[in-house]
Amino acid sequence: DTEVTQTPKHLVMGMTNKKSLKCEQHMGHRAMYWYKQKAKKPPELMFVYSYEKLSINESVPSRFSPECPNSSLLNLHLHALQPEDSALYLCASSQTSVYIQYFGAGTRLSVL
């Protein structure tokens, strides 16, 4: 099983809302990632967790708050987002951070 599951698939939120994106994998991987992908652009790395600790933050605004409660689960908490944050948010995992990454199908977020 090489599946990374992301929920929800679609999310619409207002600029004052608080919401969370969820990512789950059961492959025993110890590295997990969040990427952001705008329409017709390549994915851009946001965060890397390695062994449940944040190892890379690509200068992402604080309105995005990642959390890794355990080795199988990765959350992205959203608060006070802007319309320009509308994008596809992709989660990925890998055995460790030097190995092949497996991606979920993403959450398509619209901020109104």
Place this chain on the structure above:
Amino acid sequence: DAKTTQPNSMESNEEEPVHLPCNHSTISGTDYIHWYRQLPSQGPEYVIHGLTSNVNNRMASLAIAEDRKSSTLILHRATLRDAAVYYCILRGGTSYGKLTFGQGTILTVHP
């Protein structure tokens, strides 16, 4: 991270081979060449990677130039399901955990 250059788009006919080129003239000795692809409405998926020697797997082949300044992803018999954006990515020892995607090549496969 060293940069890769790919054509914006390529077209192929079904059941014909496809050669997707990638230039990486500033590649360092420790950089691996990775290929991922992204099908419509899906996340990227790993295709293949290599360091110096040509590589084959069930999905594709990777041909690496002797000077490593370029590489070619080969799909031996394109199918409609191979229509995707193909990304060539260099991944070295200092890019720990990072995949830096370039613009990629949009592959269209005609029936």
